[in-house]
Amino acid sequence: MHIHCTVASPELLPTYAKPGDAGLDLRANVHTPIRISGMRTELIPTGVRMAIPTGFVGLVCPRSGHAKNYSVTVGNAPGVIDSGFRGEICVIVQPHDGNELVICHGERIAQLVIVPVVTASLCIVESLDVTERGEGGFGSTGMV
Numbered sequence: 001m002h003i004h005c006t007v008a009s010p011e012l013l014p015t016y017a018k019p020g021d022a023g024l025d026l027r028a029n030v031h032t033p034i035r036i037s038g039m040r041t042e043l044i045p046t047g048v049r050m051a052i053p054t055g056f057v058g059l060v061c062p063r064s065g066h067a068k069n070y071s072v073t074v075g076n077a078p079g080v081i082d083s084g085f086r087g088e089i090c091v092i093v094q095p096h097d098g099n100e101l102v103i104c105h106g107e108r109i110a111q112l113v114i115v116p117v118v119t120a121s122l123c124i125v126e127s128l129d130v131t132e133r134g135e136g137g138f139g140s141t142g143m144v
Contacts, residue, residue, distance in 0.1 A: 001053070003114070008047030011106055023061060023111030026091060028103050036093060037100040041075045044091045044109055052083045052114065059113045060091055066109070071097035074110050081112070 007013050014024035028034075029047030036042045052058050058081030066072040075092030091110045095101045103109060133140065 001056075001114070003050055003052060005048055005050040007049075012047040014046075014048060014112055023063075023113045025063075025108040026060065026089065026110045026112050028091075028105060028107045028109050030103060030105050033105075034103045035100055036095055036103070038098055039095070041092050041094040042103070044093050044103055046089045046091060046109075048089045049086055050081065050089065051086065052081060054083045055117060056083055056114055057081065057117045058089070059115060060089070061111050061113055063108060063111055071095060071099075072101060078113075079110075083117075 005013070008029050012027050012029055014026055016024055026046045026048065029045045034042055034044065050058065060074055060077070060079030060081065062073040062077055072093060072095050075094040079092065081089060089112070093101070093103060093109055
């Protein structure tokens with residue numbers, strides 16, 4: 001699949017780190033380092049705009065290394081980049097440990113996974129079918 005995109009500079013072009021990877025690395029497009037302290041979130045530009053084809057969506061996901069090593073995630077994980085969006089992709093970076101985080105130009109801050117989308121057609125009915133789980137919500141299936 002080919003996806004047309006524009007980039008603020010060539011080094012910001014999203015890339016797969018290894019063959020077979022699912023996520024394209026998104027990089028920070030910042031002129032000076034951005035310092036995030038405490039539990040604040042920061043919107044980090046990537047310098048990338050894409051024309052994701054109809055029938056697909058881009059999901060902005062955290063990088064596992066950031067989560068493990070720096071307790072950092074994507075604030076609205078996964079962020080949704082719809083096929084009709086043509087603006088700059090930005091990432092909500094959110095540290096969880098309260099320590100200061102410094103984001104520098106070109107640093108990999110998130111990953112973008114392109115996946116197919118199924119468009120649902122909703123039908124209003126009087127009641128839903130009965131299932132074993134029923135209305136059991138969060139944690140209703142147990143821990144083990």
